[in-house]
Amino acid sequence: MNESLLSEELFRRSFIIATVIGILSRGLVLRVVDKQYPSRPEDYIEQIIMSGLAASLGAIAFPALLDKEFAALTFFAVAIQQFQGIANQERTALRNIDQSLIVPKGAAYIEEICTTYESRSYISLATALAASITYIRVYKVYDVGYITAGFIAVIPSIIIGLLFRKYLVRKSIGDIANIVPAQISFDDCILRVNGVYMQNIGLEDTRKRYLEDGVAVEVKTKSLGNFGIINDDGQRQAMINNIFIHMGIDKDVDEKDILAIAKTDLDKNSVVMVYIPLIKDMDEIIRVIKSTPIIESAKGKQSAYRKQY
Amino acid sequence: MDKIFFIGIITGLISRLIMLNTEQKQYPTQPNVLLTQMVLAFVASSLGSLLVPALIDRSYTSITFLSLAAEQFRQVRSSRREALHNLEEVQLVKRGDDFIEEIARTYEVRNYMCIMVSCLTVGMFRVLTSEFNINEGVAQIIGGASGLALAFYMRKLLSRKSIGEIADVVPVEISFVDECIMKVGDLQGVTNVGLESDRKLYLEKGLAIEIIPKDNSYENAGILYDMGQRQTIIYNIYSRLGIYRQNDEPAFYPLPRRNPKKQSIMIAYIPIEKDINKLIEAVKSTPILATAKGKNISLSKYKINS
Numbered sequence: 261m262n263e264s265l266l267s268e269e270l271f272r273r274s275f276i277i278a279t280v281i282g283i284l285s286r287g288l289v290l291r292v293v294d295k296q297y298p299s300r301p302e303d304y305i306e307q308i309i310m311s312g313l314a315a316s317l318g319a320i321a322f323p324a325l326l327d328k329e330f331a332a333l334t335f336f337a338v339a340i341q342q343f344q345g346i347a348n349q350e351r352t353a354l355r356n357i358d359q360s361l362i363v364p365k366g367a368a369y370i371e372e373i374c375t376t377y378e379s380r381s382y383i384s385l386a387t388a389l390a391a392s393i394t395y396i397r398v399y400k401v402y403d404v405g406y407i408t409a410g411f412i413a414v415i416p417s418i419i420i421g422l423l424f425r426k427y428l429v430r431k432s433i434g435d436i437a438n439i440v441p442a443q444i445s446f447d448d449c450i451l452r453v454n455g456v457y458m459q460n461i462g463l464e465d466t467r468k469r470y471l472e473d474g475v476a477v478e479v480k481t482k483s484l485g486n487f488g489i490i491n492d493d494g495q496r497q498a499m500i501n502n503i504f505i506h507m508g509i510d511k512d513v514d515e516k517d518i519l520a521i522a523k524t525d526l527d528k529n530s531v532v533m534v535y536i537p538l539i540k541d542m543d544e545i546i547r548v549i550k551s552t553p554i555i556e557s558a559k560g561k562q563s564a565y566r567k568q569y
Numbered sequence: 570m571d572k573i574f575f576i577g578i579i580t581g582l583i584s585r586l587i588m589l590n591t592e593q594k595q596y597p598t599q600p601n602v603l604l605t606q607m608v609l610a611f612v613a614s615s616l617g618s619l620l621v622p623a624l625i626d627r628s629y630t631s632i633t634f635l636s637l638a639a640e641q642f643r644q645v646r647s648s649r650r651e652a653l654h655n656l657e658e659v660q661l662v663k664r665g666d667d668f669i670e671e672i673a674r675t676y677e678v679r680n681y682m683c684i685m686v687s688c689l690t691v692g693m694f695r696v697l698t699s700e701f702n703i704n705e706g707v708a709q710i711i712g713g714a715s716g717l718a719l720a721f722y723m724r725k726l727l728s729r730k731s732i733g734e735i736a737d738v739v740p741v742e743i744s745f746v747d748e749c750i751m752k753v754g755d756l757q758g759v760t761n762v763g764l765e766s767d768r769k770l771y772l773e774k775g776l777a778i779e780i781i782p783k784d785n786s787y788e789n790a791g792i793l794y795d796m797g798q799r800q801t802i803i804y805n806i807y808s809r810l811g812i813y814r815q816n817d818e819p820a821f822y823p824l825p826r827r828n829p830k831k832q833s834i835m836i837a838y839i840p841i842e843k844d845i846n847k848l849i850e851a852v853k854s855t856p857i858l859a860t861a862k863g864k865n866i867s868l869s870k871y872k873i874n875s
Contacts, residue, residue, distance in 0.1 A: 268625070272625070272699065275624065276696075303859075305678055305681060305682070305685075305723070305726075305727070306678060306681065309639070309681045309684070309685065310639070313636060316635070317632060320629055320632055323629070327627070327629075329629045329630075331630060332629035332630050332632075335630070335632060335633045335636065338633050339636060342636050342639060342640065345639075345640060349643050349647070352647075353670050353673075353674065356650075356669070356670055357666060357667050357670055357860050359666055360665060360667055360795075360796040360797045360800070361796070362794075362796065504864075505864060505865075506865070506866050507865065507867055507868065508787065508790075508791060508794065508864060508865040510829065512826055512827040512829075513796060513826075514826075538832070538865065538868060539868055541867075541871075544867050547867075548867060
């Protein structure tokens, strides 16, 4: 294409630089994902491929626009459909796996993971777009060398990447709540934690196990405005699943009387949980609960109390 | 067309072929599936090789076919999932959802791998010739070599470990206490077998094993504990050794149960032929599911006390 406004070299270099930057910026947030729920090599490859796709779309958009190839811009629509496709696929997979988990993730947590998959692809797209625009503009307007222009192109991408990251990093339960050990007691056969009714435990043996190996905690928000978050059922299930992932549970499939449940202490506005981990390590359990991400669907519940307190 | 285009397709196909070996070992491949996989691999590799020349010609719309390809491969995953789900109804021992997800995901990822390998091959060639002015012959060789290097690296990255690497498998005894309660090794109360004749069959023909996590590590125990992984183990035993069971005899359905004392898994099983070595081999060769990993991650400082 000789009538193009961009020389072949400029196009090639801007494309390569922008794509690489786009993929690297996905790497920036991948680490956060890893901390919060374990990823695997297959996932990494899929994510890298997807970020490569997103980044190349971002990198090609500006040159296409300069060449007045407007039809090519429809690929943005295709891309968005792609990213939604990923979220969908992930949702199906996670739901299927959730059925055989002893302590399931729950629908809310799964939705959270899926939306994250989707939104993180946009980071690559945005940073690659920023890099390619900067590169081409800087090169054309200021007439600097290729390498200098490459370095300058990195700057806006880093800014955008960091903005996304700051905006998307989830807060965790530790930011809004204190976790204190609670008291397990039996009222004949009624299991209570801090006096809150949990469940009826019939077997004498199981009651003994609860008293000996069980742990109970109370999650208290720092303000009433945040109580809605931990009062959300999906959020509670996410906390329990997080304990399970980190600490295991001393239970097999057919032991129905070993529970991993959370109930609300409606008088004190807190959430109490009872759990039998493989190893009774209170400090670790408190740390694990604190590290649970706050899921988006739990936010904004009971928001009327937020201003008063 | 350039020679490099064909080199790209070939490296892409090779990357798929070298993965096929492991696959055949771990679950039997059927000729029809094999054929469709090779065709898909060919499509994926040619897309990967086409990408770079298309971009150089500034055919901007051509990047959409990458998206189309990704869509395709996700479709492959869905259709594998559906096919295996439908088969579940007619299996004497089920694969389980986790194993199905694992297989379906593998199909998808391996196609991506072809794209990456062939795209790298051609891309490397282009970069070398245009940016560094290296002559074509040398660039073709370097491009092909880098594609193959990536293929082998991916193979190493993606190859699944098997149960044998994280656990020891030892034979144990089946016995019955209180007349009808099955005891496997030192784990009492696996299940309740009511009929005298069924109990006799278990004692005569049954085999039992204990899968003990290596290094007394809770992380290894977490993998074995996962329900999907346990189902995969019994499915693998079933696919190798068969099961001495009619489709309406629930008493002989294998139940892998956890032994809380050692965090090990106990399985009582009646194969067609009583051969403990074959059974141990089948358990050891079971692939570890990606979804089973990453449990008990806070317990790495503790050891299972025996």
